[in-house]
Amino acid sequence: MIRLEHVSKVYKTSTRPALDNVSVEMDKGEFVFLIGPSGSGKSTFLRLLLREEVPSKGRVYVSNFDVAKMSRRRVPRLRQSIGCVFQDFRLLTNKTVAENVAFALEVIGKPRNTIVKVVPEVLQLVGLDGKADRMPHELSGGEQQRVAIARAFVNRPLVLLADEPTGNLDPDTSQDIMLLLERINRTGTTVLMATHDHSIVDSMRRRVVELDHGRIIRDDARGVYGVGR
Amino acid sequence: MRTSFVFSEVVTGLRRNVTMTIAMILTTAISLGLLGGGLLIVRMVDKMQDNYQSKLEVSVLLTNDVSANDKDCAQQPCAGLRSALEATSGVETVVYENREKGYERFKQIFEAQPELVKLARPEAIPATFRVKLEDPARANVIVQAFTGKAGVKAVNDQGEFLGRLLDVFNGLRNIVLALALIQALAALLLISNTIQVSAFTRRTEVGIMRLVGATRWYTQLPFLIEAVVAGVIGAIVGVGGLALMVFGATRVSGDLFTSQILPPMGMLDVVIISPILLGVAVFISALTGYVTLRLYVRL
Numbered sequence: 001m002i003r004l005e006h007v008s009k010v011y012k013t014s015t016r017p018a019l020d021n022v023s024v025e026m027d028k029g030e031f032v033f034l035i036g037p038s039g040s041g042k043s044t045f046l047r048l049l050l051r052e053e054v055p056s057k058g059r060v061y062v063s064n065f066d067v068a069k070m071s072r073r074r075v076p077r078l079r080q081s082i083g084c085v086f087q088d089f090r091l092l093t094n095k096t097v098a099e100n101v102a103f104a105l106e107v108i109g110k111p112r113n114t115i116v117k118v119v120p121e122v123l124q125l126v127g128l129d130g131k132a133d134r135m136p137h138e139l140s141g142g143e144q145q146r147v148a149i150a151r152a153f154v155n156r157p158l159v160l161l162a163d164e165p166t167g168n169l170d171p172d173t174s175q176d177i178m179l180l181l182e183r184i185n186r187t188g189t190t191v192l193m194a195t196h197d198h199s200i201v202d203s204m205r206r207r208v209v210e211l212d213h214g215r216i217i218r219d220d221a222r223g224v225y226g227v228g229r
Numbered sequence: 230m231r232t233s234f235v236f237s238e239v240v241t242g243l244r245r246n247v248t249m250t251i252a253m254i255l256t257t258a259i260s261l262g263l264l265g266g267g268l269l270i271v272r273m274v275d276k277m278q279d280n281y282q283s284k285l286e287v288s289v290l291l292t293n294d295v296s297a298n299d300k301d302c303a304q305q306p307c308a309g310l311r312s313a314l315e316a317t318s319g320v321e322t323v324v325y326e327n328r329e330k331g332y333e334r335f336k337q338i339f340e341a342q343p344e345l346v347k348l349a350r351p352e353a354i355p356a357t358f359r360v361k362l363e364d365p366a367r368a369n370v371i372v373q374a375f376t377g378k379a380g381v382k383a384v385n386d387q388g389e390f391l392g393r394l395l396d397v398f399n400g401l402r403n404i405v406l407a408l409a410l411i412q413a414l415a416a417l418l419l420i421s422n423t424i425q426v427s428a429f430t431r432r433t434e435v436g437i438m439r440l441v442g443a444t445r446w447y448t449q450l451p452f453l454i455e456a457v458v459a460g461v462i463g464a465i466v467g468v469g470g471l472a473l474m475v476f477g478a479t480r481v482s483g484d485l486f487t488s489q490i491l492p493p494m495g496m497l498d499v500v501i502i503s504p505i506l507l508g509v510a511v512f513i514s515a516l517t518g519y520v521t522l523r524l525y526v527r528l
Contacts, residue, residue: 050440072445080442092434103434106234107443155441 001159001190002026002049007058009044009214017056018044020214026192026207028158031185033201034194035225036211042194045211046161049192050082051075063158080108083152083160083189087167089144091136097147098123098132104151118154126150126180142173146180153184160184162193166200174200198225238451239458242427249423250459256416257463257514258470261506263409265471268502270402274395281391285365287372288385289314289358295380296328296356306380307356314360317374319367324359331357355382413513416463420456420514421521427452428526452526453518460514461507468503475499 002025009019019041026032034042047053048060051067060067065078091100098119105115123129126146136144145165152160162181166174178200185191195201201208201224208223209216243250291299291307299307302325314323326334331354339345360371368386376384428435438448475496 076442076444078442079440082442084440090433090437092437103437104441107438107447108441109444109447151437151441 001028001030001063002192003059003061004045004048005059005061007048007055007060009041009048009053010056017214019048019055019211021058022211022214022216023058024209024216024219026190028190029185029188031182031191031204031206032193033204033206033208033223034192034211035196035201035208040211041214042211043163044214046163046192046194049159049161050084051078076108080155081158083155083157085145085148085152085160085162085165087164089136089141089148089168091144091147091151093136096133096135097128097139100136100147101151101154104154108155110155122150122154125153125183140173141169142176145169145173145177149177149180149184153189157189159190159192162191162195164195165193166195166197171199178204201225235447235450235454239454242431242451242455243458245430246423246426249419249426253416253419253423253459254463254466256412256419257460257510258466260409260412260416261464261467261510262470262474263405263412264509265467265499265502265506266474267402267406267409268505269471269475269498270398270405272498272502274398274402277391277395277398281387285362285368285388285391287360287362287368287387289360289371289375290355290382290385291357292380292382293352293355296354297352299356300327300329301325302327302356306378310375310378310380311358314358314371314375317371319363319370321361321363323361325356326359327356328352328354331355417513417517420459420517421525423459424452424456424518424521425525427455428522449519449522452522453515456514456518457511460510464503464507464510467510468499468506472496472499 004022004024007019007022008017010017022041022045034045036042044053048055049062049067051070055068059069062078063081065074065081067078070078092103095103101119101122102115105118120129120132123132126149128143128146128150131139131143136147139147145168149165160181165181166177169177174197181191181193182204205222205224208218208220208225210218210223210226289310291310295307298304302308302311307325311323311325314320328351332349332351335349335354336346339349362368362371365388368388372384372386375381435448475498479495
């Protein structure tokens with residue numbers, strides 16, 4: 001589903017590569033944690049998958065997209081098959097919960113009747129039924145992140161990228177969000193989550209890929225955050 | 230493409246920075262109004278040329294001596310001049326107008342100013358050959374050949390006068406068009422700036438749109454349409470202003486037009502040039518919008 005072959009990324013403003021000869025493969029339906037200290041290359045990794053960046057060297061594949069080489073015109077197709085969740089939720093503050101989720105479908109030209117049908121379904125899936133008409137500021141952080149997850153998942157992406165999705169949440173709420181991500185993973189969606197959260201990684205016992213200075217220093221099938229950390 | 234979505238985005242965008250939008254509309258309106266003014270002058274000059282070209286004559290004014298003594302152009306040097314004129318190639322007709330007839334004509338022309346007529350004595354009016362040419366542009370042949378000949382006081386080319394008048398109008402046109410150009414540059418920069426501001430205030434939306442895989446057109450079209458809508462409104466305001474000015478001008482200088490000295494400029498002329506202005510507005514705003522989005526805004 002996701003495959004990187006000898007990928008390096010050097011930013012123009014920096015001499016040290018953000019990613020240094022990274023090769024890794026993630027299968028369909030896997031749940032993978034991407035860990036490592038700040039500046040280790042986690043964000044660059046995710047940005048390469050979305051083609052926010054192009055690698056300096058190597059090849060990137062997502063599903064059957066040759067991400068690094070694809071033409072600009074095909075990029076929207078790639079992004080339609082990837083869902084994204086962030087630490088800061090990135091909701092539209094002037095739209096209701098349902099409108100926020102519907103927005104993701106509207107802008108890719110989905111017909112009205114499809115939107116009317118699938119938005120309530122996905123809101124129910126993330127546990128927000130009954131809150132469709134609330135504004136984001138009326139919700140708790142955990143609920144806002146659920147809205148963001150609903151928006152990321154509403155188009156049934158093949159891959160869900162989560163960049164520190166629990167970074168702004170308390171441990172209990174984080175646990176709820178992880179349960180939700182697990183549920184989404186069980187539908188067959190590959191989930192790749194970049195995180196600093198030890199307890200979550202340790203309790204989930206999923207595959208852990210650790211980056212340091214742009215290199216993969218660990219890849220455990222059922223890993224923990226780190227020994228002695 | 231969901232049109233309702235794009236439309237609501239456009240309305241939100243225009244409302245959100247309404248001061249910028251108004252500035253953009255006004256600048257565009259002034260620029261297009263000036264451009265329209267320039268075009269109107271072009272039309273006026275064309276009409277004037279059409280009106281006068283066929284009537285242009287070269288006047289060969291005769292000396293006082295001839296004017297006083299030779300009523301029918303029967304004596305020399307008058308008769309000789311006439312046959313010389315008639316023999317010149319390119320000359321269509323030669324009409325002799327003696328002092329009395331010239332005076333009559335003078336009175337007729339200045340009917341409206343009796344004090345001027347009262348002041349003028351017939352003795353001040355020279356006898357004249359009115360020479361009509363096949364090609365008024367070649368008047369200088371006559372001017373050169375007959376200036377200074379015996380019995381000739383002066384040779385006047387009406388074309389030269391008309392030319393000077395047209396030069397004035399063409400100069401005016403150039404000034405107006407130059408102003409239009411400067412103003413257009415201001416409008417251009419404003420459009421570009423407004424789009425950048427607009428894209429900045431909507432960066433969250435645009436970011437999400439990019440992320441969920443909206444196509445380039447879907448993300449850019451609202452901004453483009455915003456620019457074009459403002460451009461079109463600007464054009465309408467500009468045309469309206471122009472119509473108002475033409476209306477005012479015809480009211481004030483009605484005599485000048487009705488006396489046929491200047492060709493009349495009416496609402497019809499404004500109507501004729503308005504599609505040009507509208508087209509220019511749409512083209513410029515769309516192009517500016519597109520280039521701005523390409524160069525400055527990462528969508």
